[in-house]
Amino acid sequence: GENVEQHPSTLSVQEGDSAVIKCTYSDSASNYFPWYKQELGKGPQLIIDIRSNVGEKKDQRIAVTLNKTAKHFSLHITETQPEDSAVYFCAAMNSGGYQKVTFGIGTKLQVIP
Amino acid sequence: DSGVTQTPKHLITATGQRVTLRCSPRSGDLSVYWYQQSLDQGLQFLIHYYNGEERAKGNILERFSAQQFPDLHSELNLSSLELGDSALYFCASSGERGDYEQYFGPGTRLTVT
Numbered sequence A: 001g002e003n004v005e006q007h008p009s010t011l012s013v014q015e016g017d018s019a020v021i022k023c024t025y026s027d028s029a030s031n032y033f034p035w036y037k038q039e040l041g042k043g044p045q046l047i048i049d050i051r052s053n054v055g056e057k058k059d060q061r062i063a064v065t066l067n068k069t070a071k072h073f074s075l076h077i078t079e080t081q082p083e084d085s086a087v088y089f090c091a092a093m094n095s096g097g098y099q100k101v102t103f104g105i106g107t108k109l110q111v112i113p
Numbered sequence B: 001d002s003g004v005t006q007t008p009k010h011l012i013t014a015t016g017q018r019v020t021l022r023c024s025p026r027s028g029d030l031s032v033y034w035y036q037q038s039l040d041q042g043l044q045f046l047i048h049y050y051n052g053e054e055r056a057k058g059n060i061l062e063r064f065s066a067q068q069f070p071d072l073h074s075e076l077n078l079s080s081l082e083l084g085d086s087a088l089y090f091c092a093s094s095g096e097r098g099d100y101e102q103y104f105g106p107g108t109r110l111t112v113t
Helices: none
Strands: A004-007 A010-014 A019-025 A032-038 A045-051 A056-059 A062-067 A072-077 A086-093 A101-103 A107-112 B005-007 B010-013 B019-024 B031-038 B042-050 B053-057 B064-068 B074-078 B087-094 B108-112
Touching: A004 A086, A010 A019, A019 A086, A019 A107, A032 A062, A045 A056, A045 A062, A072 A086, A101 B042, B005 B087, B010 B019, B019 B087, B019 B108, B031 B074, B042 B064, B042 B074, B074 B087
Parallel strands: A010 A107, B010 B108
Antiparallel strands: A004 A019, A019 A072, A032 A045, A032 A086, A056 A062, A062 A072, A086 A101, A086 A107, B005 B019, B019 B074, B031 B042, B031 B087, B042 B053, B064 B074, B087 B108
16 A cells, blocks of 8 residues: 655744655555645644646645655745644545545644744 | 534543544535544544445444445444544545545544543
């Protein structure tokens, strides 16, 4: 089955700096890669996603890149703000199957004001 | 607010007992997914239902079962509860097949004592 590894497990950055979280996946059939943000006491919230026919996608301060050959994808947050502090999860899915999603272990991001 | 609702928010019960967790998907969504989130295991996919039919199973124990009803709400039944079943249980919903985005509910925190 699919295996998703996520690094780092914790990340502290100064407000205004950039944050990068990296994930690798094992199943070459995976073709959909969402990123979720989870704040304390809440459910995961979809913040951005990318499909395997695209190499990069950007939404304001958030961007995701995908390298299918190397089987890795990354989340980039620029101009970080204290409200970006949360746990971020990457995930991989094979949409051609039954949409079974495999999550990374999560990255706790702390933005220091 | 994702539009996905889950009840109850908190549940405290004893070992050996049985509980039922309920999930109502976003209006119009046909798919419901159940996940277990514990500190040491991260987000684990349990099961996926689409329009009343089971579509995929993940790491779901035999003591656990789920179903999706004609009105599309879903229930996750956990029986013979053990201390290790204490976790957050999330459901997520998505739309028609091919609509990959999953939207998570606020979760049910289960504590087994």
